[in-house]
Amino acid sequence: MMVSLSAIIVVGTWEVGGIPYIWNLATKTDRTNLFIMDTDFRSRYTFWTSIVGGFFTWLPTFTTQSQIQRYNAVPTLRESRLTLFFNTCGMILIMLLCSWIGLILFANYYNCDPVTTKTITSSDQLLPLFAIEVLGRYPGLPGLLLAGLTCGSLSTVSSTLNSTAAIITEDFVKYYKPDLSEKQLLIISKTISITSGIVSFALVFVIAEINKTVNISPFSTMLHGTLLGPIFGAFCLGMFFPISNELGTFLGLISSIFLTAFTGLGNIFAGLAGKLPDQRLSLRTDGCTLVNQTGENIYEFEKTLTAFSRFSDWKQMHQQDSFLLKIWSISYVWQPAVGV
Numbered sequence: 001m002m003v004s005l006s007a008i009i010v011v012g013t014w015e016v017g018g019i020p021y022i023w024n025l026a027t028k029t030d031r032t033n034l035f036i037m038d039t040d041f042r043s044r045y046t047f048w049t050s051i052v053g054g055f056f057t058w059l060p061t062f063t064t065q066s067q068i069q070r071y072n073a074v075p076t077l078r079e080s081r082l083t084l085f086f087n088t089c090g091m092i093l094i095m096l097l098c099s100w101i102g103l104i105l106f107a108n109y110y111n112c113d114p115v116t117t118k119t120i121t122s123s124d125q126l127l128p129l130f131a132i133e134v135l136g137r138y139p140g141l142p143g144l145l146l147a148g149l150t151c152g153s154l155s156t157v158s159s160t161l162n163s164t165a166a167i168i169t170e171d172f173v174k175y176y177k178p179d180l181s182e183k184q185l186l187i188i189s190k191t192i193s194i195t196s197g198i199v200s201f202a203l204v205f206v207i208a209e210i211n212k213t214v215n216i217s218p219f220s221t222m223l224h225g226t227l228l229g230p231i232f233g234a235f236c237l238g239m240f241f242p243i244s245n246e247l248g249t250f251l252g253l254i255s256s257i258f259l260t261a262f263t264g265l266g267n268i269f270a271g272l273a274g275k276l277p278d279q280r281l282s283l284r285t286d287g288c289t290l291v292n293q294t295g296e297n298i299y300e301f302e303k304t305l306t307a308f309s310r311f312s313d314w315k316q317m318h319q320q321d322s323f324l325l326k327i328w329s330i331s332y333v334w335q336p337a338v339g340v
Helices: 002-016 019-028 047-063 065-072 077-108 123-133 141-176 182-210 216-240 246-272 313-317 323-328 332-339
Strands: 289-291 297-300
Touching (some): 002 019, 002 141, 047 065, 047 216, 216 332, 246 323, 246 332
Antiparallel strands (some): 289 297
16 A cells, blocks of 8 residues: 555656646645644634644544454564554655645646536546546556555455454444354354445445535545544543443434534535535646547547635635525534544
């Protein structure tokens, strides 16, 4: 995975025009402003959503069963901490690499936004499009990208399926059927793992339909916050409030899931209805040229600049929003924090 990301960055940076060109273009269009100090929870990307919201977004991932199994796989507490430390360093590196890839994609499609021109249906398809159009000139690179994505996804899916089977077997099967032998439990665990894998594969087609109307990144973060945020809250409750009991923890967990589901689903449906603030930065299509099957130019797109000011235009346009709509307009990055 790291090799594929590195290859994309090296070749992509070279093909687009180099580091100075990419960075200057991103700076000129206000895409490198890291210190947006706006405290409005509706502002999608600010310093606070990155630091505070990002903290609550990532921390719950380290309290899942798949992660805890990794901690328990090493012999000592010190090695568990070292594992967590190296994992954190690796994730930070991957996020930085992915951020630079995002700037590469923006620089490459600066004058011709493929989403606006309907070349693709979602911004999630930008990287595959870039791999075909630009990296496709280098034999093996598109395949390396596919191998990296497959490697990264399989490592996550395999550990998740394993942990799902372990939880159901240990916490439910053994509890209700304590007389089962180890061999029977092993067969049940493998059956659960296979069934979970089939269900996960079926969900691919559901996600494909969802992706036609909703970007995967906000949707997955909301789903992540709705489920993992409350679980992390339960972990914190147990660590910092030892007097808490099972009933209180369960009620808090259910209440948190309902609250985050309400805000998350409200955000999705309000977005589909076009009622959420549109905070996108400028997009251009003046560099696009459509051609017919004979290769002749049909026409050139007229210059289209869809500019949005994060801190003036959209706030003025949504001053009269109802209280409920303002709640649903809260940045999806805050969803895990709401769950906690």
